[in-house]
Amino acid sequence: MDHFVDLTLSGLASGAVYAALALSLVIIYQATRLVNFAQPAIALIAVYTAATVAPLTGSYWVGFVAALTVGAAAGALVERFVVRPIARVSQLNGIIVTLGLLLVAQGGVGMIWGNEQHGFSYAFDFVGRPSPADVFALVSVAVVAALLFCLYRFTPLGLRMRAAAFRPEAARLSGVKVGLMLTTGWAISALIASLAGMLAGPPFISPNVFDIVFVYGITAAVVGGLDNPFGAIIGGLLVGLGMSYVSGYAGPELATLTALALVVLVLSVRPDGILSRPTARKV
Amino acid sequence: MSTELLEVVDLSASYGAVRALDAVSFTVPERGFRAVLGANGAGKTTLLRTLTGxxxxxxxxxxxxxxxxxxxxxxxxxxxxxxxxxEGGGVITELTVEENLRLGALWRSSRRDRATEAEVLDLFPPLVERLGRSAGTLSGGERQMLAIGRALMARPRVLLLDEPSLGLAPLVTKQIFTLLRDLRERTGLTVVLVEQNAAGALAATDSGVVLNQGRVAVEGPSTDLLSDDRTRHAYLGF
Known part of the structure; x- marks a missing residue:
């Protein structure tokens, strides 16, 4: 029983990180129908910012805030100056460009900070059950998800953003600056990805540290339904729990396979993910 | 100072090499109710889309x-x-009825404009009990009401409508035309109505412009257009 509780707690904690990544992907997918492969690049820039700023100032939290700020700004810049001009020509080009950005960012980080692993101190302890690090991961993702929900559901900005995402032309006719809403959406998404990076990165960071985490983040988004934020969170927790149970009871070498099995299982029953409504789309 | 509120002067627009509007000129006076008629592909929708950018x-x-x-x-x-x-109203089906309405007023203020909301709902009673529902659950007529309601939430001076009768029962269409007339009388709203349904539109409006292949073919008071057999046969098909 103890073992089960352990596995559940650690599964939820890593699931929270996948949920955050999935959520950040869903925000962008909803607005632009684009899977953003540059998301780990943004997380990477964020953690390296933190790893640079925190020792300089002596405070983990200054680094934390700097990471989220730089991450969000990077997301806004990527949308405005890279993705928008290119996705206008073709959506597929937009997706490929985000992949390219990931490679550029990984190369750039390697050139500046080196390709070897860096230690990255964390504000929370990893030992204990639940460990303070686990609690922080769960709580911070829950808070962000709740804030996001309130932003979208209850504020004028959220209404504008939803209108711009669903029907850009109708939104423009109502006076919504659709481009600005897109940039804002990318900034918010990048902020959440940066948070996920700050949670998943420590204790060691390297230019490829997020590759595998991101794969599980995409898995979570696909399982939950790419255009449903609640699905992203459920998907993230499912992936986290599933992998934790399988590696705990059957062996860690099967953990990766769990994610794949989950995708196959869910998509064969619900091709659009757990929470997506079936939609008619013009072909 | 002219009393013409909306003036269109030699407006041209194209899709690639295809010219959709060719030096179209017409005016709409303040409190005017003008129909824009013509066959499919005459340039009616392009005209409205060019007017609003x-x-x-x-x-x-x-x-x-x-x-x-x-x-x-x-x-x-x-x-x-x-x-x-x-065309089709542009109602955002993923939002609720109330959110659609609120969206219309957002450019004026981030605060909810309950006064205008009440006025608009007064015009469209069927929307009142559906405020919290998704706009996707509305019938065609209700969607058109919501679309017009959202536009009115912006407190416009001129309202452009692209085929509000599309897909609606004749009775509902008639109600909408009557409502537009009433609005003009009560609030001084200027209306430009693009229609395929020429007979219905001419019966409701003061004057009409007939487009043919991107040019103004005929224009004049609605009653004249209705009674002129040549125009009717040549451009309006009834």
């Missing part, structure tokens, strides 16, 4: 109360008082 004008000018708004981006046009209900 959704489509780029190649040449010509659009003046609203004397101000040149030709190059104004679509999201700014509404702030000058020109509202556009696009």
């Amino acid at each position: 959704l489509h780029r004008a190649d040449a010509g000018r659009v003046l609203l109360d004397g101000e040149d708004i030709t190059r104004l981006p679509a999201e700014r046009v509404i702030t000058r008082g020109l509202a556009h209900v696009p």
Whole structure:
């Protein structure tokens, strides 16, 4: 029983990180129908910012805030100056460009900070059950998800953003600056990805540290339904729990396979993910 | 000072090499109710889209109360008082009825404008009990009401409507036309109505413009257009 509780707690904690990544992907997918492969690049820039700023100032939290700020700004810049001009020509080009950005960012980080692993101190302890690090991961993702929900559901900005995402032309006719809403959406998404990076990165960071985490983040988004934020969170927790149970009871070498099995299982029953409504789309 | 609220001067627009509007000129007086008629592909929808900046004008000018708004981006046009209900209404089905309405007033203020909301709901009683529901659950007629309601939430001076009768029962269409007339009488709203349903539109409006292949073919008072057999046969098909 103890073992089960352990596995559940650690599964939820890593699931929270996948949920955050999935959520950040869903925000962008909803607005632009684009899977953003540059998301780990943004997380990477964020953690390296933190790893640079925190020792300089002596405070983990200054680094934390700097990471989220730089991450969000990077997301806004990527949308405005890279993705928008290119996705206008073709959506597929937009997706490929985000992949390219990931490679550029990984190369750039390697050139500046080196390709070897860096230690990255964390504000929370990893030992204990639940460990303070686990609690922080769960709580911070829950808070962000709740804030996001309130932003979208209850504020004028959220209404504008939803209108711009669903029907850009109708939104423009109502006076919504659709481009600005897109940039804002990318900034918010990048902020959440940066948070996920700050949670998943420590204790060691390297230019490829997020590759595998991101794969599980995409898995979570696909399982939950790419255009449903609640699905992203459920998907993230499912992936986290599933992998934790399988590696705990059957062996860690099967953990990766769990994610794949989950995708196959869910998509064969619900091709659009757990929470997506079936939609008619013009072909 | 002219009393023409909306002036369109030699407006041209194209899709690639295809010219959709060819030097179209007409005016709409303050409190006017004008129909824009013509066959499929005559340029009616393009005309409205060019007026509100959704489509780029190649040449010509659009003046609203004397101000040149030709190059104004679509999201700014509404702030000058020109509202556009696009073909099919443009209701956002993923939002609730109330959110659609609120969206219409957002450019004026982030605060909820309950007074205007009450006025609009007064015009469209069926929407009242559906406020919290998804706009996707509405019938065609209710969607059209919501689309017009959302445009009115912006408190426009001129309302452009693109085929509000599309897919609606004749009775519902008639109600909508009557409502537009009433609005004009009560609030002084200026209305430009693009229609396929020429007979119905001419019965409701003061004057009409008939487009043919992107040019103004005929224009005049609605009653004249209705009684002129040649125009009716040549352009309006009834």
